[in-house]
Amino acid sequence: MRSRSLAVAALCAGVALAAATAPSVAQAAPCLVVTVTGAAGGPPNFNGMAGPGTLVRYGDDSNDCSAVRLQFDAGRATSVRLTQAGVAPGQLNAIFFTHMHSDHVDGFADIMQLRWHYNFKGPKLDVVCSADAASPQGVTNSCSKLVAHIGDAYLRSGEIAQRVSEDPARPPGGPVEMTRVVTFEPKNDAQLVWSSGDVKVSAIRSTHIAGHASYRVDTPAGSVVIGGDAGNDMPAPPRASSTSEQVERFAKGADVIVHSAIHPVMAPDKGSGMPAPIFFRQSTSADLGAMAQRAGAKHLVLTHLIPPVGAASQGFFKVPGGALTEADYRRSAEAGGFAGNTVVATDLASVRLPPK
Numbered sequence: 001m002r003s004r005s006l007a008v009a010a011l012c013a014g015v016a017l018a019a020a021t022a023p024s025v026a027q028a029a030p031c032l033v034v035t036v037t038g039a040a041g042g043p044p045n046f047n048g049m050a051g052p053g054t055l056v057r058y059g060d061d062s063n064d065c066s067a068v069r070l071q072f073d074a075g076r077a078t079s080v081r082l083t084q085a086g087v088a089p090g091q092l093n094a095i096f097f098t099h100m101h102s103d104h105v106d107g108f109a110d111i112m113q114l115r116w117h118y119n120f121k122g123p124k125l126d127v128v129c130s131a132d133a134a135s136p137q138g139v140t141n142s143c144s145k146l147v148a149h150i151g152d153a154y155l156r157s158g159e160i161a162q163r164v165s166e167d168p169a170r171p172p173g174g175p176v177e178m179t180r181v182v183t184f185e186p187k188n189d190a191q192l193v194w195s196s197g198d199v200k201v202s203a204i205r206s207t208h209i210a211g212h213a214s215y216r217v218d219t220p221a222g223s224v225v226i227g228g229d230a231g232n233d234m235p236a237p238p239r240a241s242s243t244s245e246q247v248e249r250f251a252k253g254a255d256v257i258v259h260s261a262i263h264p265v266m267a268p269d270k271g272s273g274m275p276a277p278i279f280f281r282q283s284t285s286a287d288l289g290a291m292a293q294r295a296g297a298k299h300l301v302l303t304h305l306i307p308p309v310g311a312a313s314q315g316f317f318k319v320p321g322g323a324l325t326e327a328d329y330r331r332s333a334e335a336g337g338f339a340g341n342t343v344v345a346t347d348l349a350s351v352r353l354p355p356k
Helices: 002-021 078-084 108-118 143-148 152-157 159-166 174-178 245-250 276-280 285-295 326-335
Strands: 030-038 053-060 068-072 094-096 125-130 179-184 191-196 199-205 213-219 222-226 256-262 299-306 341-344 350-353
Touching: 030 078, 030 213, 030 222, 030 256, 030 299, 053 078, 053 213, 053 222, 068 199, 078 108, 094 191, 094 199, 108 174, 125 143, 125 191, 125 199, 143 179, 152 159, 152 174, 174 179, 179 191, 199 245, 213 245, 245 285, 256 285, 285 299, 285 326, 299 326, 326 341
Parallel strands: 068 094, 094 125, 125 179, 222 256, 256 299, 299 341
Antiparallel strands: 030 053, 030 350, 053 068, 191 199, 199 213, 213 222
C-alpha cells in the first residue's frame, strides 16, 4: 500500500512539473494574419467585390491570431467582409486611412454606426490618418472632417434621437462619439503613429493625392506594408519606376507587401482610353514585382486591381484584348522580377505568418 502511495505521489509530482514547464498561453508562438477585406479597384462596382481594405490581426493560436485587430481603409461592404473573417466592427482596435477617396472610406459610416448600435459602452475606436492636407488644386483633404461628420445623415434623419429615446445610455451625438482621431503629418521618413504592446504601426508619405500615407505593421510574428494607392513622386515618364521610392525604403525587410496595382495593359498608348494622369498615378503590377524583389519581401499581395479580374472594362475604360485573369497579373509581377509568393487578391484572400 505504501509503495502504491509513493507511486501516486511521484506521478502527481511529475504532472505538476510538466504543467510548470509546459508553454503557457502567454508563451504561445505569435502569429500574424493579413486579410484583404476588399480587392476592388476604384469606385466602380464589379461582380460583388467589396471596396479596398486590409485587415491585420496579431496574436497567437490561443486567440486565433486576434489579440489585436487593425483595419486599413474601409471601402464599401467592409463590415460584411469583416464578419466573414470572424471580426465584428466592435472588435476593431483601430482603423487607418491611406487617403480620402470615396472607394477607400465608403464602408466607414457603416462600421461606426454598427459600433454605436452594439458597442456604445465599449472603448472608442482609434481612427489614424494624416492631418488636413491642401492639394495643388486648392482642395483640402480632411480625414478629421470625414470623422466629425460621419453620422450626420443618421442625426438629420432622426434615427439617432429616436434610438436614444429608447435607450438614454446611448451617446446622443451618434457614431462620432465612438471615435478617437489620431492625426499625423506624413513625412519622407517613417514615424510611429500607433502601438499596442508588441504591435507597432508606422507611416510614411507617399504620392497619390494630398495627404496620402502608407503604413507598416511590425510584430514579433512578422511585418506587413500597406501601400494604399501609392505611386511615384514623378507624375509621368521618364522615370525609373511607377512605384513609390518612399514605400520601397519602408518595405525593406518586410514579409508582406499589400499594394494597389494597375496592369500595364491599361496604359494610354495601349488603347484603353484611360487618361494619362489616372494611369500614371498608380503602380503597375510589373513595377510592384520589381520593387517587392528589391525590398526582399516574401509575399506580394496585389489588390485594388485595375481592372478587376474578369472585367471587360474599368469604369469607362475598356480592357484592350479582353478581360484579364489572375495568371495575367501573376505573370506581370514575375516579369518584373518577383520570385516570392504573388497573391492576386480576391475578397478574403489571406496570408498567415508563420504558415499554418
